[in-house]
Every structure is written in structure tokens, then in C-alpha cells.
Amino acid sequence: xxxxxxxxxxxxxxxxxxxxxxxxxxxxxxxxxxxxxxxxxxxxxxxxxxxxxxxxxxxxxxxxxxxxxxxxxxxxxxxxxxxxxxxxxxxxxxxxxxxxxxxxxxxxxxxxxxxxxxxxxxxxxxxxxxxxxxxxxxxxxxxxxxxxxxxxxxxxxxxxxxxxxxxxxxxxxxxxxxxxxxxxxxxxxxxxxxxxxxxxxxxxxxxxxxxxxxxxxxxxxxxxxxxxxx
Amino acid sequence: xxxxxxxxxxxxxxxxxxxxxxxxxxxxxxxxxxxxxxxxxxxxxxxxxxxxxxxxxxxxxxxxxxxxxxxxxxxxxxxxxxxxxxxxxxxxxxxxxxxxxxxxxxxxxxxxxxxxxxxxxxxxxxxxxxxxxxxxxxxxxxxxxxxxxxxxxxxxxxxxxxxxxxxxxxxxxxxxxxxxxxxxxxxxxxxxxxxxxxxxxxxxxxxxxxxxxxxxxxxxxxxxxxxxxxxxxxxxxxxxxxxxxxxxxxxxxxxxxxxxxxxxxxxxxxxxxxxxxxxxxxxxxxxxxxxxxxxxxxxxxxxxxxxxxxxxxxxxxxxxxxxxxxxxxxxxxxxxxxxxxxxxxxxxxxxxxxxxxxxxxxxxxxxxxxxxxxxxxxxxxxxxxxxx
Ligand SMILES: Nc1ncnc2c1ncn2[C@@H]1O[C@H](COP(=O)(O)OP(=O)(O)OP(=O)(O)O)[C@@H](O)[C@H]1O
Ligand SMILES: [Mg+2]
Numbered sequence: 001x002x003x004x005x006x007x008x009x010x011x012x013x014x015x016x017x018x019x020x021x022x023x024x025x026x027x028x029x030x031x032x033x034x035x036x037x038x039x040x041x042x043x044x045x046x047x048x049x050x051x052x053x054x055x056x057x058x059x060x061x062x063x064x065x066x067x068x069x070x071x072x073x074x075x076x077x078x079x080x081x082x083x084x085x086x087x088x089x090x091x092x093x094x095x096x097x098x099x100x101x102x103x104x105x106x107x108x109x110x111x112x113x114x115x116x117x118x119x120x121x122x123x124x125x126x127x128x129x130x131x132x133x134x135x136x137x138x139x140x141x142x143x144x145x146x147x148x149x150x151x152x153x154x155x156x157x158x159x160x161x162x163x164x165x166x167x168x169x170x171x172x173x174x175x176x177x178x179x180x181x182x183x184x185x186x187x188x189x190x191x192x193x194x195x196x197x198x199x200x201x202x203x204x205x206x207x208x209x210x211x212x213x214x215x216x217x218x219x220x221x222x223x224x225x226x227x228x229x230x
Numbered sequence: 231x232x233x234x235x236x237x238x239x240x241x242x243x244x245x246x247x248x249x250x251x252x253x254x255x256x257x258x259x260x261x262x263x264x265x266x267x268x269x270x271x272x273x274x275x276x277x278x279x280x281x282x283x284x285x286x287x288x289x290x291x292x293x294x295x296x297x298x299x300x301x302x303x304x305x306x307x308x309x310x311x312x313x314x315x316x317x318x319x320x321x322x323x324x325x326x327x328x329x330x331x332x333x334x335x336x337x338x339x340x341x342x343x344x345x346x347x348x349x350x351x352x353x354x355x356x357x358x359x360x361x362x363x364x365x366x367x368x369x370x371x372x373x374x375x376x377x378x379x380x381x382x383x384x385x386x387x388x389x390x391x392x393x394x395x396x397x398x399x400x401x402x403x404x405x406x407x408x409x410x411x412x413x414x415x416x417x418x419x420x421x422x423x424x425x426x427x428x429x430x431x432x433x434x435x436x437x438x439x440x441x442x443x444x445x446x447x448x449x450x451x452x453x454x455x456x457x458x459x460x461x462x463x464x465x466x467x468x469x470x471x472x473x474x475x476x477x478x479x480x481x482x483x484x485x486x487x488x489x490x491x492x493x494x495x496x497x498x499x500x501x502x503x504x505x506x507x508x509x510x511x512x513x514x515x516x517x518x519x520x521x522x523x524x525x526x527x528x529x530x531x532x533x534x535x536x537x538x539x540x541x542x543x544x545x546x547x548x549x550x551x552x553x554x555x556x557x558x559x560x561x562x563x564x565x566x567x568x569x570x571x572x573x574x575x576x577x578x579x580x581x582x583x584x585x586x587x588x589x590x591x592x593x594x595x596x597x598x599x600x601x602x603x604x605x606x607x608x609x610x611x612x613x614x615x616x617x618x
Binding site: 053056079083085086091093097099100101102111113114115116119158162 | 524
């Protein structure tokens with residue numbers, strides 16, 4: 001196994017609020033290989049989301065290096081970061097974050113359209129993936145007419161549609177009941193079996209325990225990095 | 231994303247918030263409607279003014295005396311002999327009184343030479359001119375302008391009856407139409423001979439009109455006229471306040487430059503309301519950017535470039551403004567149609583106005599849409615996603 005898809009080298013991220021400096025990540029080293037399923041666990045404020053945003057190229061570190069598929073990201077401009085994000089990373093958010101006034105299929109088509117794919121092709125691909133996730137009947141529903149679990153499945157479809165290397169899921173079950181949450185986790189595991197790299201942020205230790213690899217964060221530092229079933 | 235796809239996003243949003251979109255457009259609607267309606271008023275009004283100026287004849291020169299004894303009948307006869315003069319007539323005028331049995335008002339009494347009616351042909355409402363054939367025998371006849379006749383309460387039944395001018399008896403032979411032409415309305419016309427007796431100005435006249443054979447010959451005739459008069463009075467080349475020569479064509483040009491300026495002024499005022507409309511759009515777009523910060527963040531996360539976001543918001547502003555422009559154009563033309571009926575001028579939809587209205591609203595959309603759109607595009611994805 002030497003095919004790293006995410007590498008963090010001594011990554012620091014500080015926030016300056018007024019004249020107060022908060023250190024969200026305090027020099028973190030982490031390597032994630034292609035095809036891994038990693039749970040990132042830690043108490044509130046430990047820096048999980050900060051790490052997620054850095055891996056997802058939504059944010060830049062104060063110091064240190066973030067590499068995606070072995071390429072350092074610090075030299076990239078906004079446009080290049082965007083296109084890296086669009087090709088390599090799919091996001092699943094805690095609050096689903098489906099686009100307003102937009103149907104399920106339009107949500108899933110959006111990443112492809114932003115890549116310049118024709119709307120006909122985008123529609124085909126989006127329909128296929130929504131069918132697979134059991135939403136074939138609800139292609140033209142907007143977010144107001146979908147349950148939380150359905151919305152999160154649409155969000156997962158949207159994260160997958162452009163076939164990214166990495167799926168980043170920040171508390172994807174946080175707004176769901178435990179049964180629906182479990183279904184979403186099962187879906188992520190299934191996708192992992194097909195070879196996709198999944199990075200899952202959770203504070204639910206039970207969910208974390210089912211992941212093959214668990215990274216524990218505390219106060220901006222990696223406390224433990226466990227592998228294997230528990 | 232292709233431009234068409236981005237345009238669809240903008241249109242969807244406008245459609246999803248219909249009422250708000252309509253209210254946002256309102257300023258531009260009013261601004262454009264005002265410009266269109268005002269332009270048509272100015273056009274209509276200048277049509278009217280030009281029409282009545284044209285009744286004076288575009289090939290005429292008016293030589294007006296600047297002092298009571300500045301020009302004489304002899305000058306007029308000399309001018310009539312110039313090359314290229316087809317008609318010449320003189321006017322002499324003074325304030326006087328007009329009276330019937332039971333009413334007496336002030337009016338401008340004008341003595342005209344025989345050629346006046348033939349040359350000017352003012353529209354007549356009742357009776358006849360002091361006609362050429364009758365001129366010799368018209369010594370005690372009078373023709374009234376429309377307002378003068380009104381002031382004195384003259385009616386058709388008074389034709390042939392006696393009216394008093396400065397206390398002397400005259401016979402009413404005609405009344406001019408109220409559309410008879412510029413400046414005719416408040417005047418009372420008698421023969422030159424009668425006027426001499428009424429105000430004993432002989433041999434001085436108030437104005438001389440010479441008419442060139444063609445409109446093209448007017449400018450040359452104006453030079454010749456000036457030269458002749460300078461010779462007769464031994465004037466040098468310096469300007470002299472003895473008389474002024476007015477060229478009807480240049481008068482029309484002057485008046486249309488006044489109406490043009492007026493039009494510009496009114497359009498400017500309407501333009502201000504258009505700017506206010508644009509500021510309204512900008513304001514709502516800025517609010518909208520704030521409200522949709524999260525959406526912008528999500529779009530950035532799933533692959534939207536800054537330029538995609540910029541275009542989306544810019545198109546939204548432009549569509550709002552252009553739609554406002556179209557609605558305003560329609561309302562403005564409807565208003566112009568009714569104004570044309572009221573003001574009695576010809577209604578027509580000018581291509582120029584249509585292009586102006588659409589062009590202006592396009593520019594307003596771009597100018598006032600750029601800032602909100604840039605604000606949206608410049609949001610950091612991470613800040614936008616965190617925004618509550
Ligand atoms: N934009 C910001 N400005 C200032 N401080 C921030 C910002 N984002 C995060 N922080 C701080 O950085 C630290 C880590 O925050 P982060 O959001 O990464 O925690 P988390 O592990 O995701 O917590 P939670 O489980 O509550 O989501 C916290 O102390 C937080 O207050
Ligand atoms: Mg978090």
C-alpha cells in the first residue's frame with residue numbers, strides 16, 4: 001500500500017479573532033491511502049472540521065503542506081483549487097446542503113455541469129446514480145419534499161457523480177435518526193468496497209468503531225491512529 | 231458550466247421569487263416608462279411647433295424695425311426690386327382698442343399691404359380675407375385673429391357689421407382660424423392705408439417681409455437685403471441695431487434646438503429615476519447575495535468557479551433590469567398613445583426609443599449588477615459554507 005491520496009505534513013491552522021489566536025490544528029501529520037475508509041473522531045472543537053476543510057481544499061493551512069494525489073496544493077490559485085475539488089473530492093455535509101429551488105436530479109447534475117459536461121450527458125449519469133441509491137421515483141422533487149434520509153442520499157449521489165478520488169463526509173448522520181443514519185453509513189461502506197476513499201467525520205463512537213481505521217483528534221493534535229477491527 | 235446553464239439558474243431564481251423580482255424591477259419600469267412617455271411628449275410638442283412655424287413659410291425673410299422710424303415704405307419698395315424676390319409685403323402695427331356696441335378691449339392693430347394674405351394664406355374660419363381684388367375698396371374692412379374675435383365675443387352673425395378700431399368705424403369681413411399660424415391669433419388686420427390713418431406713422435413700417443423664389447435662395451437674399459439697407463442708411467459693416475433680419479428656417483432651427491434641449495432635460499430627469507431603479511436592483515441583489523451565502527458556498531464546494539458565480543448573479547441583475555425595461559417600454563408607449571390623442575399629435579413607435587429604453591436598462595443591469603455579483607464571487611468557499 002503506497003498510493004497516498006491525502007497527505008498532511010505538519011499542518012497548522014490558526015484562526016485570528018480580534019487579537020486572540022485559536023490553534024485549530026497544531027502541526028498534524030496524516031497519510032490516507034487510496035481505497036481506505038477512515039473515521040475521524042474527536043470531541044467538539046478538536047479540529048475535525050478544520051481538517052476536513054483543508055483536505056477538501058476549501059481552506060488553506062497557516063503552515064505545513066497538504067497534498068492531494070501527491071500534488072501539493074499550496075501553489076494553486078482559486079481556479080486550480082476549484083477544478084481539483086471538482087475532479088478529486090466529493091462533499092457530504094451534516095445539513096445535507098441541497099441547493100434551494102432545485103430538484104434532486106438538478107442537484108446531482110450540478111457538479112457535472114460545472115465541469116462542462118453537456119446537460120444531456122449529466123442527466124443520464126445523475127439519473128443512473130439516483131436510481132442506484134433508490135431515488136429513481138423522486139428525481140424531480142426539491143428538498144422541501146424529501147425526507148432527511150432521502151436528502152442525504154441525494155447529497156451522497158451529488159458527491160459521487162463526478163467519480164471523485166475521495167468522499168469527505170462531515171457528520172453525515174448528525175441530522176438523521178439512528179436507523180437512517182445506519183443506512184447512510186452502510187451506503188458509504190458499500191461505496192468503499194467499490195474502491196472509493198471515504199473520510200468520515202463523526203463524534204459517534206459506535207459508528208467510528210465500525211470503521212477499519214480511526215483517527216482520534218484532541219485539541220488540534222492526533223491523539224491516536226488505530227487500524228483494524230476493534 | 232455553459233453560459234446557457236448559468237442563465238437558467240438565474241432565470242429559475244427570478245421565477246422562484248416572482249413577487250420580489252417584480253418589486254425589484256419596479257424602479258426600472260417607472261424610469262423607462264417615464265423616459266418613453268416624456269420623449270413622446272417632446273416629439274409631439276415640437277411636431278406642433280414646427281408645423282405652425284412652417285405656416286410662416288420657410289423661404290421668407292422678416293426685416294423688423296428696431297425703432298419706430300427705422301424702416302420706411304421706400305425701403306420696402308427698394309427691397310422688392312432685388313433679384314430673386316417673389317413677394318414683398320409690409321406690416322405696420324400698434325396697440326389700439328377694438329370695440330363693439332357693448333364691449334371694448336385692447337388689441338394689436340396690424341396694417342398689411344395687399345400681398346400679405348396672398349403670401350401667408352392664413353386659415354380662415356369665417357368670411358374672407360381683405361382680398362387683393364377688394365383691397366382698394368377695403369379701406370374700412372377688418373379681419374380679426376381668433377383670440378381677438380373671442381375677446382370681443384364676435385360671432386358669425388356679426389360678419390358685415392360694424393366694429394370700432396380706435397374709435398373709427400370698420401366693417402368685419404373675416405375671422406381667422408385659431409390654427410391659422412404663429413402669432414396671428416391676437417391680431418386685428420386692416421389695410422396699410424387704414425393703419426396709416428389709425429396711427430399716423432407714415433412713412434414708417436414695423437416690418438417688411440420678402441419672400442425668396444426658392445428656400446435655397448433665402449441665404450443669398452438675406453445678404454443682399456442687409457447690403458441694400460446698409461447702403462440706404464449709410465451704415466458701415468459694424469452691426470447696427472436699426473433692424474434685424476430673421477430667417478424663418480433659422481427660427482425653426484432655433485426652436486427645434488430649444489425643444490431638443492427641453493427633451494434632453496426631461497430625459498435627464500427621467501434618467502435619474504432609472505438610476506434610482508438601478509440602485510434598487512443593486513440593493514436587492516446585495517441582500518440576495520447575503521441570503522444565499524450558503525448556497526454560494528455549496529456551489530463553490532461542488533465545483534463552481536468564481537466566474538460561474540459572477541455570471542449567475544450578473545445575469546440575474548441584467549434580466550431583472552431588462553425585463554423592467556421591456557415592461558416600462560410597453561407602459562410608456564401606452565401612455566404616449568393616450569398623450570398623443572390628448573395633445574392631438576401623431577403617435578408612432580420610434581425604433582430609436584425602443585433601442586434607447588432597452589439599451590439603458592441593459593446598461594443599468596450591468597452597472598448595478600457588477601458589484602453584488604463580484605461580492606458573491608469573491609466569497610471564500612469556507613466562509614460561505616459556515617455562514618449562518
Ligand atoms: N472560522 C473560524 N474562526 C475562528 N475560530 C474558528 C473558526 N473555525 C473554527 N474555529 C475554532 O477552531 C477550533 C476547531 O474547530 P472545528 O470546527 O475544527 O472543530 P470540530 O472538531 O469540527 O468541532 P465540532 O465537533 O463541534 O464540529 C475551535 O476552537 C473553533 O472555535
Ligand atoms: Mg465540525
